[in-house]
Amino acid sequence: MLSLHGVSVGYGDAPAVLTDISVTVRPGRVLALTGSSGAGKTTLLHAMAGLLRPRDGSVTVDGKPLRDRDHAVEHRIVLIPQDNGLAPILTAAENLQVALTADGATPPEARQQTAATLDLLGLCGQANQLVEELSGGQQQRTAVARGLALRGDVLLADEVTSELDAGNRQRILNLLHDEARRGAAVVFATHDPEVAAACEAELHLLEGRAEIVRG
Numbered sequence: 001m002l003s004l005h006g007v008s009v010g011y012g013d014a015p016a017v018l019t020d021i022s023v024t025v026r027p028g029r030v031l032a033l034t035g036s037s038g039a040g041k042t043t044l045l046h047a048m049a050g051l052l053r054p055r056d057g058s059v060t061v062d063g064k065p066l067r068d069r070d071h072a073v074e075h076r077i078v079l080i081p082q083d084n085g086l087a088p089i090l091t092a093a094e095n096l097q098v099a100l101t102a103d104g105a106t107p108p109e110a111r112q113q114t115a116a117t118l119d120l121l122g123l124c125g126q127a128n129q130l131v132e133e134l135s136g137g138q139q140q141r142t143a144v145a146r147g148l149a150l151r152g153d154v155l156l157a158d159e160v161t162s163e164l165d166a167g168n169r170q171r172i173l174n175l176l177h178d179e180a181r182r183g184a185a186v187v188f189a190t191h192d193p194e195v196a197a198a199c200e201a202e203l204h205l206l207e208g209r210a211e212i213v214r215g
């Protein structure tokens with residue numbers, strides 16, 4: 001279980017972006033993280049992912065302080081970053097296979113899981129295309145595929161539907177809910193009020209504070 005207790009986070013000497021944030025990310029549900037541009041959604045996801053150390057308060061995983069990104073990876077905390085984080089000169093399939101192999105899959109397992117997950121995202125036809133040759137939306141779906149393929153215990157998805165048409169947006173929302181049904185705790189940063197309304201819980205960021213809207 002991933003929990004934040006009285007967390008403040010910020011960058012360098014600048015004032016904190018977020019102050020006194022307390023929330024528990026529960027397995028089996030999708031928590032929508034909302035707030036206007038610059039409200040701190042990415043900042044909070046980075047604190048949950050072990051990429052940003054809190055100034056105050058604590059981020060704990062199974063009751064122990066989260067040390068860093070490596071510690072988060074050990075606890076199967078998967079981040080799908082806003083900028084997709086893919087290697088542009090690898091193919092879509094290679095991006096998944098590299099991540100799966102690094103996660104301990106054998107090459108045949110990685111190939112099988114890659115094909116199955118790209119299929120779920122409607123990307124069979126793009127498997128062998130270089131990422132830099134894919135459209136923005138196809139790259140975004142490839143990044144989601146890579147995150148889903150890792151089957152994390154916690155899945156942090158940072159505005160992963162921003163470049164998609166309505167059909168693909170709904171497809172990804174369904175897949176995130178499938179992840180929660182599998183038992184993962186999912187946090188989904190989004191600007192889209194309709195998408196947020198379709199999630200079990202919502203945490204809204206405003207002026208450096210967080211308010212539980214639902215859940």
Ligand SMILES: Nc1ncnc2c1ncn2[C@@H]1O[C@H](COP(=O)(O)OP(=O)(O)OP(=O)(O)O)[C@@H](O)[C@H]1O
Pocket residue numbers: 011017035036037038039040041042043044082
């Ligand atoms: N690396 C950084 N260094 C300094 N300040 C940063 C850095 N990243 C973000 N910020 C600042 O932190 C604040 C929150 O940014 P963040 O990216 O978390 O917001 P967001 O809610 O994810 O925005 P968006 O919806 O536009 O992606 C902003 O004021 C931003 O300028």
